[in-house]
Amino acid sequence: MGKRAFLIVHAFFVLFSFGSSKAEMVSAVYVFGDSLVDVGNNNYLTLSIAKANHRHYGVDFPTHKPTGRFSNGKNAADFVAEKLGFPTSPPYLSLITSKANKNNASFMDGVSFASAGAGIFDGTDERYRQSIPLRKQMDYYSIVHEEMTREVRGAAGLQKHLSKSIFVVVIGSNDIFGYFESSDLRKKSTPQQYVDSMAFSLKVQLQRLYDHGARKFEIAGVGTLGCCPDFRLKNKTECFIEANYMAVKYNEGLQSMLKEWQSENGGIIYSYFDTFAAINDLIQTPASYGFSEVKVPVVDWVS
Numbered sequence: 001m002g003k004r005a006f007l008i009v010h011a012f013f014v015l016f017s018f019g020s021s022k023a024e025m026v027s028a029v030y031v032f033g034d035s036l037v038d039v040g041n042n043n044y045l046t047l048s049i050a051k052a053n054h055r056h057y058g059v060d061f062p063t064h065k066p067t068g069r070f071s072n073g074k075n076a077a078d079f080v081a082e083k084l085g086f087p088t089s090p091p092y093l094s095l096i097t098s099k100a101n102k103n104n105a106s107f108m109d110g111v112s113f114a115s116a117g118a119g120i121f122d123g124t125d126e127r128y129r130q131s132i133p134l135r136k137q138m139d140y141y142s143i144v145h146e147e148m149t150r151e152v153r154g155a156a157g158l159q160k161h162l163s164k165s166i167f168v169v170v171i172g173s174n175d176i177f178g179y180f181e182s183s184d185l186r187k188k189s190t191p192q193q194y195v196d197s198m199a200f201s202l203k204v205q206l207q208r209l210y211d212h213g214a215r216k217f218e219i220a221g222v223g224t225l226g227c228c229p230d231f232r233l234k235n236k237t238e239c240f241i242e243a244n245y246m247a248v249k250y251n252e253g254l255q256s257m258l259k260e261w262q263s264e265n266g267g268i269i270y271s272y273f274d275t276f277a278a279i280n281d282l283i284q285t286p287a288s289y290g291f292s293e294v295k296v297p298v299v300d301w302v303s
Contacts, residue, residue, distance in 0.1 A: 026084045027161045028110035029077075030214070032137050033170035035116035037077040040068030042116045044093035047130035050116040070116055077112055080168055080218065086110060092140050107144050108151060108161065113137035119174040120201050134171055138208045145212045162213030163267070169206070170220040172198060172254070176246050177225065191242070195250035199257040210265055217270040219258060221251035223279045232295075247276055 031037050035050070042051050057066040060073035068091070069075045081088045089110035117131035118124070124133065132140070145158075152158045175198050179185050185194065206217070225231065226243035234240070255272055262268045286294045 025164055026086075026166055026216075027164040028108060029081055029084060029086055029089050029166045029168060030110055030141065031077050031080075031089050031112040031114050031168045031170075032134065032141075032209075033114040033168070033220075034118045034131075034174055035070040035114075036173075036220075037075060037112065037114040037168065037170045038068065038070060038091075038116045039075065039077050039088055039112050039114070040091040041093045041112065041114060041132060043068040044091070044097060045115070045130045045132070050131060052116070076170060076220075077114065077168065080166070081110070084166065088112070092144070107148050110165070111141075111144055113140050114170070117174060118171060119178060120171055120198050120205070121175050121178070124174045124178040134202070134205050138205050141209065142212060159213050163215045165214070166216050166218060167209055167214045168218045169202075172202070172222045172250060173225055176222060176243060176250065179246065180240075180243060191246045192249060195246055195253050198250055199253040202254070203257050203261055206261060207265075210268065215267045215269060217268070218273065219254070219270055220273040221254055221275050222247045223275040224283065227279075227283060238295075244276075251276055 031039075035052075038052075043053050045051075052068050052070045053066045055066065056072065057069065061067055061069070061071075069078075078088045086109070089112040090106065092111050092113050095106055095111065113132065115132035115137065118133050118137065120134050122133045122135060124131075148161075149155055149158050152161065176195075179189075179191070179194050189197065206219075209217075224239065224244055225247045226235075226240035226245075227238070228243075231240035231243055232238065251274070258270055258272060262270065282289055282291075283294055286292065
């Protein structure tokens with residue numbers, strides 16, 4: 001998918017919920033997820049082969065150099081930050097490895113824990129050798145929470161900051177990819193059982209965020225996974241129907257879970273982005289977005 005398609009989809013992700021009045025009340029942006037919002041964490045993972053630190057990544061980024069984003073330019077995390085008037089939240093691993101980061105003030109400005117190849121479940125990154133699964137991303141956030149508590153000298157001040165911050169969660173695609181790559185998983189669970197387990201496991205991790213002060217969330221469903229180049233090359237039909245079916249069922253379960261989770265916890269405000277519908281509309285009506293071709297991949301290897 002070319003630069004403009006990527007921009008349309010993710011700009012919509014930003015614009016659908018937060019207007020300027022809400023942006024004025026935001027303190028920081030904390031990002032969790034996979035390659036759609038990874039801004040460079042995987043560059044610091046020694047074993048990972050899921051890295052966007054080489055050409056042609058970054059050719060349309062302001063620096064015209066690869067940054068670790070799995071995009072020719074900016075990604076969803078950048079657009080969220082821009083809309084809210086913030087610089088992009090930096091990769092967590094860059095902050096803890098930087099000798100220049102002698103204090104924790106940068107944590108208060110936002111952090112990205114996202115990692116390409118990450119899934120809701122541990123182990124979905126096996127084909128990439130190494131990533132930061134969602135559970136580990138939450139572990140890192142817990143560490144950051146402790147550091148920020150010390151920085152503001154008290155839990156009350158930190159809670160005020162976090163209650164006005166935005167927590168972006170974009171994850172789930174790699175878990176569904178993993179289901180089709182593992183005969184063991186397909187033997188153990190039906191597609192419905194598997195996506196139900198995904199939604200339940202995500203709820204557990206979201207609760208950890210809530211218990212550590214998060215109140216405002218941007219949460220995205222998964223896209224038209226069966227129409228990814230890798231699946232399309234292996235199937236005679238235009239898209240892999242089974243993968244798209246699982247994506248739809250997971251998104252349905254995710255939305256139900258979010259409503260239930262909100263009812264169980266006070267103060268939660270969330271926005272859900274229907275990634276599947278947005279991308280499917282682009283695929284079905286490319287001309288309305290200014291495209292004549294949306295089916296040919298622009299790179300030989302897609303992460």
